[in-house]
Amino acid sequence: MKRTASTVPTFDLMLLPAIQALQMLGGSGTTEEIYDKVVQLLNLPDKILEISHGSTSQTEVEYRLAWTRTYLKKYGILQNSSRGIWSLVSTSINLDDLDAKEIVKAVREADKNKATPSDTLDETVETIAIETLEELAWHQQLHKILLSLEPSAFERLVQRLLRESGFIQVQVTGKSGDGGIDGVGIARINGFLSFHVLFQCKRYQGSVTAGQIRDFRGAMQGRTDKGLLITTGTFTRDAIKEATRDGAPPIDLIDGEQLVQRLKELGLGVKITMIESIDVDMDWFTKI
Structure with a gap:
């Protein structure tokens, strides 16, 4: 799929490339290794990779790829260890059997079903994993301090x-x-x-x-x-x-x-x- 040089891929467009990246890495890899492989697979230029996500130490691609991993984990395809290693739950995953839109739909419906009536948000608002929010929050705070x-x-x-x-x-x-x-x-x-x-x-x-x-x-x-x-x-x-x-x-x-x-x-x-x-x-x- 061709993309313009000014387009940062959305998290859902990186779902299948992330799985492919882990397959190329032998089924497991660090966050950095997955990032490098996805960048290679999507042939992303430096001008895209250098775009920062707000005032954090993360780039926009890294930020969106974090959501990619979260969705794949909630869908049941990925798991991660306490040492920060991500791995496929099965080495026999066939990319042709997967659809990125179906993965997003399934995760959002599962999150919506878990919510109580008082927790239900507008359907256009993306359900966000609490652990991911906490990770981003302390990252941003610490990066701001380092820069100061x-x-x-x-x-x-x-x-x-x-x-x-x-x-x-x-x-x-x-x-x-x-x-x-x-x-x-x-x-x-x-x-x-x-x-x-x-x-x-x-x-x-x-x-x-x-x-x-x-x-x-x-x-x-x-x-x-x-x-x-x-x-x-x-x-x-x-x-x-x-x-x-x-x-x-x-x-x-x-x-x-x-x-x-x-x-x-x-x-x-x-x-x-x-x-x-x-x-x-x-x-x-x-x-x-």
Whole structure:
């Protein structure tokens, strides 16, 4: 199906591609892996992938694909683990037997039947999964806080994040004229192997480009063989390709979505209550 360059696919148009993506991944995959495959299947251009969803760290495509996964889960085709891995409930699903419109209709009717009379909304209003709303709410709140931090505070946050993730001797340099290098640390693997890593922090809403990846790599030259770039925004498709280009020192990329998830996993400024309601601790960030 052809689509214009200015069209962001709706969540229902990504239902079957999402299933196909998981089939190509062997039946299971991370959110990032599913996203990459769907983008590939729909041949979405960078100008579409870079469109942000409001003031969040998510792009519009990521936001809509989250609804895609939710609908497929409620329909009974997908399931997800506590580790964030999504999988098909059956490896024998035939795409030819599925209809996206029927999936949407079945999920909405099921949600409507579960509602009490006082909960019934106008039929044109989409029924929204509570867990998805909560996820979006804390994501948006945390991303807003990250963008409001002073550059030095954001660098200290990244320093703490790396330490909590197993890095040692993490130092924030932030020297002007240092080619965008914000700090250095030593990554330890299983207590045996270690290697120096130079990192760069980009605290903004835009997309990091391939040119910025090349600039960072140029600053790394002769100093280390490994780089890490962390942003509150996203990366263009060309930037992702450039980061892992054959023959060039590799650069690991952490986008805004991965950043907030890692903060949640480590409990850095994010608290999870027993009822799985996630709260962002604003005071924690002001003390960085």
